[in-house]
Amino acid sequence: MQQWHEPVAGVQYRTHVLALTAETQVERLTACGIDPQVFGDDVDPAFFIGLAIHAGIDSGISAEGNINMLQRMIQHRPAQLGEPLTVRGEIQRVTSVPRGLRVETDVWFEDAAGQRVISCPRTSLRPQKERAAASGSGAGDRPQPVIPDVAALALLDRYELTPERVKAYSVEGNSIHYEQEAAERAGFRAPLIGGGMGVHYLTAQMWQDRRPWAFDASIYFRRPIFWDEAVQVGVLGQANAWQGMGLLKLPLADVDSGVTKVGTELALSSYQLAD
Numbered sequence: 001m002q003q004w005h006e007p008v009a010g011v012q013y014r015t016h017v018l019a020l021t022a023e024t025q026v027e028r029l030t031a032c033g034i035d036p037q038v039f040g041d042d043v044d045p046a047f048f049i050g051l052a053i054h055a056g057i058d059s060g061i062s063a064e065g066n067i068n069m070l071q072r073m074i075q076h077r078p079a080q081l082g083e084p085l086t087v088r089g090e091i092q093r094v095t096s097v098p099r100g101l102r103v104e105t106d107v108w109f110e111d112a113a114g115q116r117v118i119s120c121p122r123t124s125l126r127p128q129k130e131r132a133a134a135s136g137s138g139a140g141d142r143p144q145p146v147i148p149d150v151a152a153l154a155l156l157d158r159y160e161l162t163p164e165r166v167k168a169y170s171v172e173g174n175s176i177h178y179e180q181e182a183a184e185r186a187g188f189r190a191p192l193i194g195g196g197m198g199v200h201y202l203t204a205q206m207w208q209d210r211r212p213w214a215f216d217a218s219i220y221f222r223r224p225i226f227w228d229e230a231v232q233v234g235v236l237g238q239a240n241a242w243q244g245m246g247l248l249k250l251p252l253a254d255v256d257s258g259v260t261k262v263g264t265e266l267a268l269s270s271y272q273l274a275d
Contacts, residue, residue, distance in 0.1 A: 004062040007103045007126065013059040013089035020047055022081045031168035032197060033159050034204045042211070043079040045118055046203045049196035052107035052120035053174075055089045063174045067125045067186075068195035069102070070143070071219040074119040078213065078274075085109040085117060092121075100128035127186065143220060146236070146244040146265040153234030153246060156205055161193065166227035169197050177227075192224040198231070198264045202245045205233045209242075213274040218267045225249055225263040242268060 005011075020043050029036040029044065049071055053063050079085065089107030096102075103126055108119040147153060170177035174194065176186045183191040199219060206212055225231060230250040237243040247264040 003060060005060045007061055007091050007094050007101065009091055009094050011059070011061070011091045013055045013087070013107065015086060015088055016055075016058070017084050017086050018051065019082050019084045020051075020079070025081060028169055029200065029204075031165055032200050033165065034200055038204050038207045040211075041081050042207070043081055043083075044200060044203050044207075045073055045075050045079070046196050046199040048079075048107075048109060048118045048120050049073065049122075049199060050194065051087070051109075052089065052105070052122060053196075055087050055107045056091075056105065059089075061091070064176075064182075066103075066174065067127065068122070068221040069125055070123040071195060071199075071221070072119070072121040073199070073215075073217045073219060074116075074121075075212065075215050076116050076118065078211075079109065079117045083111065083117075085111060086114075097125070099125060101126040145222075145262070146218075146220065146267040147234070147246045147262055150234065150246070150248065150262065153236055153248075155248075156233045156235060157201070157208075158230065158232040158250070159201060160230050161225070161227055163191070163227045166191060166193055166197070170194055188224060188226070190226045190228060192226050195219070195221050195264070198225055198247050199266070201231065201233055201247055202264070202266050205235065205245065206242075211274045212271060214270070214272040215268060216270045218269065220265040220267075221263075222265060223249060223261055223263050231263065242271070244268065 026036045057063050087109055089105060091105050093104040094101055104123050106121045108116050111117050167178045175182035177191050177194045180191060232248045232250055234246045234248055235242050245266040246262045249261045249263045
């Protein structure tokens, strides 16, 4: 039986080597409703969000019930399908907040030459039920929105989520993504998609527009996106010069009307196109 440890600042994750295969990428992106051919031989960098979380799980830090708050995704160059990468990581800070523990980690993926290919610093909330009930809410300071006005976005691809699709993607790890009872225990009406699953829709739009060589993105998980909702990608800025992206939650009854809320925001601080 897996022995779990509380997150403590300074803990180093177990170093190991992995390679993401074409078969895995096709299976997971197809479950999302995304054409895998969009990425060619590149690994969709959104996969490294989940792989970084699993680096903690493999080192005895449970992800059960944890909630993504802020995820940086830094691509130093595109990772290639089947390329062996060494995983390294650590817990940098653990802070007490009204709803539980705010945990800051850094996980990165190195190539055979020891150069970083992808880096995934992350801030997550580890809820503690008794504290959440007493405080009502609160996970620390809330960053300013990337998208102050949804009306300023250019609306692009739209996707319909289903429980079957989300289950097919979220086959392991945090059960709030695929079990109704686990989601309700965490205080949600239904299972919610994992942060990494939502980011696939944003990175697919990036590659459809024009393949990036390197970028530094900060991803904010503003609202839970449930497994029975519709979502749409919106972009802020001109083609090939986007400042931000959003994954929008659409009304269930009529996706062409009603109030649209931002589920996930992505801010680009640097963006270098491939030749």
